Amino acid sequence: MVKAFATTVHTTTFHYLNQTSNRPPSPSSPSTIMEVKRYQPTSPPSETIPIVDLSNPDEELVSRAVVKASQEWGVFHVVNHGISMDLIRRLKEVGTQFFELPETEKKAVAKPDDSQDFEGYTRNLKYTEGEVWADNLFHRILPQSCINYKYWPRNPPQYREVIEEYTKETKKLAERLLGFLSEGLGLRHEALKEGLGGEKSEYVLRINNFPPNPQPDATLGLPEHTDIVALALIVTNEVPGLQVFHEGHWFDVQYVPSSVTVTIGDQILRLSNGKYKNVLHRVTVDKEKQRMSWPVFVDANPDVVIRPLPELITGDNPSMFKSIICKDFKYRRLYKLPVD
Numbered sequence: 001m002v003k004a005f006a007t008t009v010h011t012t013t014f015h016y017l018n019q020t021s022n023r024p025p026s027p028s029s030p031s032t033i034m035e036v037k038r039y040q041p042t043s044p045p046s047e048t049i050p051i052v053d054l055s056n057p058d059e060e061l062v063s064r065a066v067v068k069a070s071q072e073w074g075v076f077h078v079v080n081h082g083i084s085m086d087l088i089r090r091l092k093e094v095g096t097q098f099f100e101l102p103e104t105e106k107k108a109v110a111k112p113d114d115s116q117d118f119e120g121y122t123r124n125l126k127y128t129e130g131e132v133w134a135d136n137l138f139h140r141i142l143p144q145s146c147i148n149y150k151y152w153p154r155n156p157p158q159y160r161e162v163i164e165e166y167t168k169e170t171k172k173l174a175e176r177l178l179g180f181l182s183e184g185l186g187l188r189h190e191a192l193k194e195g196l197g198g199e200k201s202e203y204v205l206r207i208n209n210f211p212p213n214p215q216p217d218a219t220l221g222l223p224e225h226t227d228i229v230a231l232a233l234i235v236t237n238e239v240p241g242l243q244v245f246h247e248g249h250w251f252d253v254q255y256v257p258s259s260v261t262v263t264i265g266d267q268i269l270r271l272s273n274g275k276y277k278n279v280l281h282r283v284t285v286d287k288e289k290q291r292m293s294w295p296v297f298v299d300a301n302p303d304v305v306i307r308p309l310p311e312l313i314t315g316d317n318p319s320m321f322k323s324i325i326c327k328d329f330k331y332r333r334l335y336k337l338p339v340d
């Protein structure tokens with residue numbers, strides 16, 4: 001298992017993301033990395049994040065909607081996605097119950113101070129600009145060989161059973177979406193999954209707890225970033241806070257109760273040779289309400305070479321990105337080193 005990338009330049013926080021704020025433009029960064037002002041006002045919601053109904057029997061229509069949303073926005077909601085509402089309710093329940101435990105109990109699964117990896121519970125509630133203002137629990141959920149149960153809470157007792165069930169359903173959903181995205185590239189259904197390492201690609205659960213913040217305008221729950229992974233499948237509680245950058249404006253992502261929100265990350269941008277967009281996003285905090293979110297990140301196997309899928313590259317469509325091994329890619333992203 002690769003752990004080298006997982007320590008950040010910050011001593012207290014691990015970001016499973018690629019931050020872009022407070023950074024001068026880098027000539028060798030892909031053009032998709034945008035510089036934004038942190039407090040740029042959000043635009044009026046004349047346009048909203050696409051919503052794709054996955055239960056539509058016309059699979060081709062569904063596929064086209066996923067592809068269009070991934071090209072234009074890099075983020076969309078899916079509804080009727082096949083994960084039962086009861087399972088999502090139980091996922092939220094076990095996460096909420098974990099964060100309600102006394103600090104001493106949460107520390108049973110704490111990320112060790114000297115850990116070179118990201119897994120475990122961390123508390124980052126001393127706000128510094130550009131840092132996370134949240135409590136997080138982070139652990140791998142697939143493949144089985146990568147799972148480290150020492151970071152899975154024993155309390156609440158049903159935690160493991162619920163997360164295992166949720167993992168199975170999330171994998172099915174992720175693979176269906178990857179299939180649509182592959183077809184949108186004119187490739188076989190399995191092309192992107194295989195490009196990420198097939199059954200050896202990694203799935204990681206993060207539970208974010210953003211407590212109310214008396215100074216919501218001065219603090220972000222998560223600073224703007226694109227995900228260094230392939231995809232994130234996110235469920236949240238009813239408190240809005242996710243914002244995405246689209247055509248020069250920040251948009252609030254509306255809370256759609258039965259949906260899973262999908263964000264496209266850097267790896268899909270690269271594998272698709274730039275066809276799909278890695279969405280820049282951030283999370284705001286609320287003055288009075290606690291916000292929580294449960295992203296599952298679909299990540300390439302650390303030893304896979306991240307590069308545009310070779311079938312896509314022609315004389316007319318040259319490669320936009322150099323090949324790089326996944327673990328090196330993530331290391332460079334996390335340390336904000338240039339990546340071609």
Ligand SMILES: O=C(O)CCC(=O)C(=O)O
Binds near residue numbers: 206222241295
């Ligand atoms: O809280 C959310 O809605 C998104 C979380 C997120 O972007 C992350 O954990 O990287």
